[in-house]
Amino acid sequence: MNEILLEVSDLKKTFAISGGVFTKKQTLTALEDISFSLKAGETLGIVGESGCGKSTLGRCILHLLEPDEGKVIWLGDDLTKLNWHKMRQHRKELQIIFQDPVASLNPRMTVGEIIADPLKTLIPELKKKQRQEKVLSMMKSVGLLPEMISRFPHEFSGGQAQRIGIARALITNPKLIICDEPVSALDVSVQAQILNLLRDLKDKFGLTLIFISHDLSVVRHVSDRIMVLYLGRIVEVAPSGDLYNDPKHPYTKALLKAVPIPDPKKAREKTIEGLAGEIPSPINPPSGCTFRTRCSFAEGKCEKERPIVEDIGRGRLVACHRWKDVS
Amino acid sequence: MNLLEVKNLNVEFKILSGRVKAVNDISFNIAKGETVAIVGESGSGKSQTVLASLGLLSENGKASGSVKFEGKELLGLKTKELNKIRGNQISMVFQDPMTSLNPYIKISEQMAEVLTLHKGISKSKAIKQSIDMLDAVRLPDAKQVITRYPHELSGGMRQRIMIAIALSCEPKILIADEPTTALDVTVQAQMLELFKGLTKDFDTSLVLITHDLGVVAGIADRMMVMYGGRMVEKGSVDDLFYSPKNPYTYGLLHSTPHVDEPEKRLEPIDGLPPSLENLPNGCTFHPRCEFRFDRCFKESPPLIKTSDGRSNACFYDGILSKKDKNK
Numbered sequence: 001m002n003e004i005l006l007e008v009s010d011l012k013k014t015f016a017i018s019g020g021v022f023t024k025k026q027t028l029t030a031l032e033d034i035s036f037s038l039k040a041g042e043t044l045g046i047v048g049e050s051g052c053g054k055s056t057l058g059r060c061i062l063h064l065l066e067p068d069e070g071k072v073i074w075l076g077d078d079l080t081k082l083n084w085h086k087m088r089q090h091r092k093e094l095q096i097i098f099q100d101p102v103a104s105l106n107p108r109m110t111v112g113e114i115i116a117d118p119l120k121t122l123i124p125e126l127k128k129k130q131r132q133e134k135v136l137s138m139m140k141s142v143g144l145l146p147e148m149i150s151r152f153p154h155e156f157s158g159g160q161a162q163r164i165g166i167a168r169a170l171i172t173n174p175k176l177i178i179c180d181e182p183v184s185a186l187d188v189s190v191q192a193q194i195l196n197l198l199r200d201l202k203d204k205f206g207l208t209l210i211f212i213s214h215d216l217s218v219v220r221h222v223s224d225r226i227m228v229l230y231l232g233r234i235v236e237v238a239p240s241g242d243l244y245n246d247p248k249h250p251y252t253k254a255l256l257k258a259v260p261i262p263d264p265k266k267a268r269e270k271t272i273e274g275l276a277g278e279i280p281s282p283i284n285p286p287s288g289c290t291f292r293t294r295c296s297f298a299e300g301k302c303e304k305e306r307p308i309v310e311d312i313g314r315g316r317l318v319a320c321h322r323w324k325d326v327s
Numbered sequence: 328m329n330l331l332e333v334k335n336l337n338v339e340f341k342i343l344s345g346r347v348k349a350v351n352d353i354s355f356n357i358a359k360g361e362t363v364a365i366v367g368e369s370g371s372g373k374s375q376t377v378l379a380s381l382g383l384l385s386e387n388g389k390a391s392g393s394v395k396f397e398g399k400e401l402l403g404l405k406t407k408e409l410n411k412i413r414g415n416q417i418s419m420v421f422q423d424p425m426t427s428l429n430p431y432i433k434i435s436e437q438m439a440e441v442l443t444l445h446k447g448i449s450k451s452k453a454i455k456q457s458i459d460m461l462d463a464v465r466l467p468d469a470k471q472v473i474t475r476y477p478h479e480l481s482g483g484m485r486q487r488i489m490i491a492i493a494l495s496c497e498p499k500i501l502i503a504d505e506p507t508t509a510l511d512v513t514v515q516a517q518m519l520e521l522f523k524g525l526t527k528d529f530d531t532s533l534v535l536i537t538h539d540l541g542v543v544a545g546i547a548d549r550m551m552v553m554y555g556g557r558m559v560e561k562g563s564v565d566d567l568f569y570s571p572k573n574p575y576t577y578g579l580l581h582s583t584p585h586v587d588e589p590e591k592r593l594e595p596i597d598g599l600p601p602s603l604e605n606l607p608n609g610c611t612f613h614p615r616c617e618f619r620f621d622r623c624f625k626e627s628p629p630l631i632k633t634s635d636g637r638s639n640a641c642f643y644d645g646i647l648s649k650k651d652k653n654k
Contacts, residue, residue: 049511157599187368188538189615192582192595199592214512217541217584221593244586258516259586260541264564266587267545275513277467278483 005176005208006038006061011070013053013060017283028283030056031232033309034070040175043202043209045223045240047216047255051282053232054212058178061210062094063087074176092122092172099181101161105153112149115139115167122172134171141204142167142197159190166197170205178210183218195221216259220244225315228252231282231290234309237317248318250295250326251275289321297322330499330532331357331380331417336392338372338379338556347603349375349388351556354630357500362526362533364543364564366579367553368600373536376553377502381417382409396500415445418493422505424485428477435473438492445496460491463528464521483514487521494525501526502534507542519546540583544568552576555601555611558630562637572639574618577647610642618643 011034017026031053038044046054059065061072063079072079074090082090095118098104105114115135119126126134136146142163153161162182169177179198183191199222202209213219219226226243228236228251236249247253254275261267277294280286289307292298301321309319320326338350350372357363367373379390380401394401396412413419421427429437438457439450448456454473461469464487477485486506493501503522507515523546526533537543543550543564550567552560552575560573571577578596598615601607607614613623622642630640 049513159599187600188540188579189368189582189596190599192584192593193597195584196593196595216512217586220586221584254513256586258513260515260519260539260545261587262540262544262568262580262583262585264544264568267541270545275516278481278514279511 002039002041004037005040005075007071007073008037008061009035009071009073011035011057011060011072012068013056013065014068026283029232029285030282031060031067034234035309036227036234036237038176038208038210040208041206042225043211043223045219045226046210046212046229047214047219047226048229049214049255049279051231051279052229053282054214054229055180056232057229058096058180058210058212062096062178064096088122092118093175094178095169095172095174095176096178096180097162097165097169097182099184101158101165101185102153102156104165105161107153110150110152111139111144111156111164114153114164115171118168118172135167138167138171141170141201143193157190158186159193162186162194163197166194166201170201170207173205174207176208176210178212180212181214182211184213184215191218198222216256228255231279231285233290233319234317235291235319237309237315239315242314242316246327248312248316248323248327249320250297250322251291253326254294289319297326329356329358330397332393332395333376333380334393334395336376336379336390336394338375338384338388338390340385341387341389342604344604348606349556349603350379350390352392353553353558355551355558355561357532357534359499360526360530360532361549362522362535362547364535364537364547364550365553366537366540366543366550368538370555370600370603371553372556372603373553374504377419377504377534377536381413381419381502382406383413383419411445414441414493414498415496416498417500417502418496418498420486420489420493420501420503420506423509424482424489425509427489428485430477432476433473434475434477434480434488438473438488438495441492441495457491457495460495461488464488464491464494464525465517466491482510483517486510486514486518490518490521490525494529494531497529498531500532500534502536504536505538506535508537508539515542522546540568540580552579555606556603557611557627557640558638559612559640560638561630566635566637571647572637573641574616574643574647575612578615578617610640616643618645618647 011031013031015028015030017028048054060067067080112135116131119131144163183194211222220240223240225239230251236252247256275294280293286293288304289302292302307319307321309317311317334354336350336353340347340349353376365373378384380394384390390402435454439453442448442453442456443450458469458473466472466487507518547564550564551558554575560576567576571580581594596615601611609625610623610628613619628640628642630638632638
């Protein structure tokens with residue numbers, strides 16, 4: 001139906017951890033074997049706990065970090081192979097919204113300058129007046145008042161600052177926006193405003209979104225399809241409803257069980273089969289399936305063989321030797 | 328029997344531009360063995376309420392009113408006297424497990440200190456008891472862990488240690504200020520189960536300060552909702568979740584995404600939480616309220632107790648529903 005905008009294949013990213021005087025250098029594998037594609041108009045949610053590589057993935061796609069291996073094909077061009085100059089031409093199509101709304105705005109620039117900045121650098125041929133018009137119309141779209149244009153970021157609360165960040169991301173008419181925990185720093189009542197805003201803007205501008213978050217309730221709310229990561233690897237990909245109603249991977253299942261439900265009766269009925277233990281260190285991940293140390297389904301095979309990401313039909317992928325026994 | 332009785336508590340801070348009222352005329356009781364949640368967004372005064380009760384305000388802060396613990400007035404008590412109660416009869420777990428422990432001191436020392444100080448037992452005995460307490464909070468391998476430094480442990484382990492320290496003198500009241508906010512969702516679920524079990528095992532009253540309604544639903548018996556330094560609604564968790572009477576409580580519930588419900592549009596509260604320096608006249612919530620009328624602009628609604636044991640501070644007495652808002 002829709003064209004494929006983005007295709008990521010076999011992406012791998014490692015970080016070197018410099019050793020001290022007596023310790024040797026180590027490598028941390030932040031991402032491994034990440035492959036997926038994204039259709040125009042789709043919202044892909046990426047969830048996982050801290051250290052699962054979700055932010056690194058977002059940054060690798062935008063080439064803000066250079067992946068070690070793999071391809072990021074954006075409308076036919078492999079972004080990992082492009083030089084700085086050519087990448088720049090794509091920048092206006094690919095934008096990002098950051099987690100900390102206030103810290104991600106330059107405190108010495110006015111709101112107008114912040115929002116106009118991408119236009120100045122990426123579409124320099126635009127005249128000053130056109131730029132001003134675009135900024136004002138974008139401010140209106142994200143719910144900022146025109147008189148705010150000459151104010152500075154510190155005068156704004158988190159929710160409003162995030163609106164500025166969204167306006168800055170949208171001003172170049174991008175096709176894809178990567179939202180990296182865009183509402184985590186916001187109060188609940190304001191979080192809902194921003195989620196609704198993102199949804200409206202998506203329809204208005206025909207955007208494709210990658211929505212990165214640790215909060216499964218929020219991700220479910222915005223995504224068409226969801227990818228679950230654990231220790232830098234894909235554990236499951238499924239359409240949003242299917243993932244929540246019928247999780248195939250033991251980790252997804254445990255993760256969903258752990259999410260608190262804001263409904264006292266349901267919350268009391270729910271038995272939390274707490275996932276034992278904590279996330280292992282990505283410097284020294286377990287052999288085979290990285291989840292096996294916390295998995296109640298783990299068996300001998302899981303220790304020896306890493307499960308491949310298997311296509312099980314109906315748009316679902318799962319990486320587990322025993323997924324058939326799980327559900 | 329009420330363990331803690333807070334009456335007409337006010338907290339004021341001196342700042343450069345004058346005075347700020349962070350807590351405004353708050354009264355509540357905590358009975359033995361119950362779990363009470365204080366809910367509110369940033370700046371609502373929820374943390375300052377308990378900090379003031381324990382004499383832990385920062386230097387520019389001043390509390391007035393009355394806070395009685397087992398009939399004994401805590402406000403204005405000398406630090407020496409207060410220290411006999413704090414950490415002993417009433418103890419506290421803070422939000423950030425990373426910074427609440429002293430990085431220079433071994434866990435064993437930090438844990439033993441509480442017991443040698445309050446119970447006057449020998450250090451070796453204190454360490455032995457601490458190990459038992461770590462077992463009680465289900466920290467695996469307690470004997471090993473206690474010999475380490477905080478940086479060697481994960482966030483979940485540190486938070487368990489904080490809880491163990493807080494519980495080691497078998498306090499009558501445990502106050503937890505956003506105890507799971509900094510943790511991953513699977514670890515959060517473990518912590519909440521732990522709190523539930525411990526309050527039962529030790530018959531401790533738990534005061535839980537949080538912004539997360541999901542956490543409240545699963546653990547609390549009663550809840551108090553704060554906004555702009557005032558208490559706006561108080562009652563059993565079921566009453567407030569299923570039939571909120573205050574428009575703010577109602578708005579908060581409708582802003583919260585549910586993980587177990589399919590995508591639906593959230594109904595956020597318009598506007599932003601107020602700045603304490605510049606609180607609106609009349610009801611502090613009126614600029615954001617859909618149900619406001621003339622009176623709300625001029626008068627601040629008092630918290631009124633109704634026959635069914637709940638309290639509400641609002642002049643509007645109609646049905647809270649989006650359909651009625653334009654009446």
